[in-house]
Amino acid sequence: MNLIHHAAELNPGSRKVCVAIGVFDGVHLGHQQVIRQTMADAVQHQALSVVVTFDRHPNAIVAPERVPSLIYPLAKKLSVIESLNVNATYLIEFTKDFSTIAAEQFVRDLTRDFKSIQSICVGSNFTFGHKRGGNVDLLGTLGKELNFQVHGLASVALDGQPVSSTRVREMIRIGNLDLANQMLGRTYALCGPVIKGDGIGRKIGFPTANIDVTGLVLPPTGVYAVRAEISGKVYGAALNIGYRPTLSSPTPKLQVEAHLLDFAADIYGETMELTIVRKLRDEQKFASTAALHDQIAKDIEAARKSF
Numbered sequence: 001m002n003l004i005h006h007a008a009e010l011n012p013g014s015r016k017v018c019v020a021i022g023v024f025d026g027v028h029l030g031h032q033q034v035i036r037q038t039m040a041d042a043v044q045h046q047a048l049s050v051v052v053t054f055d056r057h058p059n060a061i062v063a064p065e066r067v068p069s070l071i072y073p074l075a076k077k078l079s080v081i082e083s084l085n086v087n088a089t090y091l092i093e094f095t096k097d098f099s100t101i102a103a104e105q106f107v108r109d110l111t112r113d114f115k116s117i118q119s120i121c122v123g124s125n126f127t128f129g130h131k132r133g134g135n136v137d138l139l140g141t142l143g144k145e146l147n148f149q150v151h152g153l154a155s156v157a158l159d160g161q162p163v164s165s166t167r168v169r170e171m172i173r174i175g176n177l178d179l180a181n182q183m184l185g186r187t188y189a190l191c192g193p194v195i196k197g198d199g200i201g202r203k204i205g206f207p208t209a210n211i212d213v214t215g216l217v218l219p220p221t222g223v224y225a226v227r228a229e230i231s232g233k234v235y236g237a238a239l240n241i242g243y244r245p246t247l248s249s250p251t252p253k254l255q256v257e258a259h260l261l262d263f264a265a266d267i268y269g270e271t272m273e274l275t276i277v278r279k280l281r282d283e284q285k286f287a288s289t290a291a292l293h294d295q296i297a298k299d300i301e302a303a304r305k306s307f
Helices: 029-045 074-083 103-114 136-146 165-174 177-184 289-305
Strands: 002-004 017-021 048-054 088-092 117-123 149-153 189-195 209-211 222-230 233-242 255-260 271-281
Touching: 017 029, 017 103, 029 048, 029 117, 029 149, 048 074, 074 088, 074 189, 103 117, 103 136, 117 136, 136 149, 165 177, 209 271, 222 255, 222 289, 233 271, 233 289, 271 289
Parallel strands: 002 088, 017 048, 017 117, 048 088, 117 149
Antiparallel strands: 189 209, 189 271, 209 255, 222 233, 222 271, 233 255
């Protein structure tokens, strides 16, 4: 997949361009429907298929108090989009200046830079542009003038309710990962870079890799058996999500830390992808560090038996 950061970089030559536009957090079944319609249009018209998306949630700029916890970090979102085999992804840096561009101007600029747009595909409720001034109706009006087709696709339904990023987030948050997986169309994975922790895990005999999950939605606190993927290799692991109540910190901080089975290497800075196999237990406070040590040993054994 060709990743571009400026529309003019696409350089389609004489080919037309079919475009899917959206935030696409999670790249769930509804998003996939939008992208696959674009790909079908591209095949029909021998055009290029291009996903247009953003480097952050727009609310991070226009409504910081309402920024949702994301399903995926940017790198994972782009990786999933790439797996759908589109020709290119146009990643827009969503800045304050960009947020002031009127919806009509955004479409006209896109049409100019992409040379010849055959179709634009979005969700039926998609809004865009300054103060959300653009929608499917505006796209339809501009499409008639600028000669492109518009698809405003209705939401995909599951269990009688629409599939949405908001609903996926809520299922992850309450621990209903089966339903989250169904809506994503793949197994949910928690992703982030490995960062330095406080070394307490190593001190009590179980070194852990701490994962930076800033801005991401998380499953409920507790201990999980997970598959940890690093640099294309997969390891069994015991994952703890929680505040480590036994260690009595004056300022408890949510930690996401994985003890990889039969593994010893420096992986700081590398991205780890954690796929949950099953939950082993809830978070709990133990009477002593020794009791915590004994329980972690049991957790690791339980995780090992899960694979």
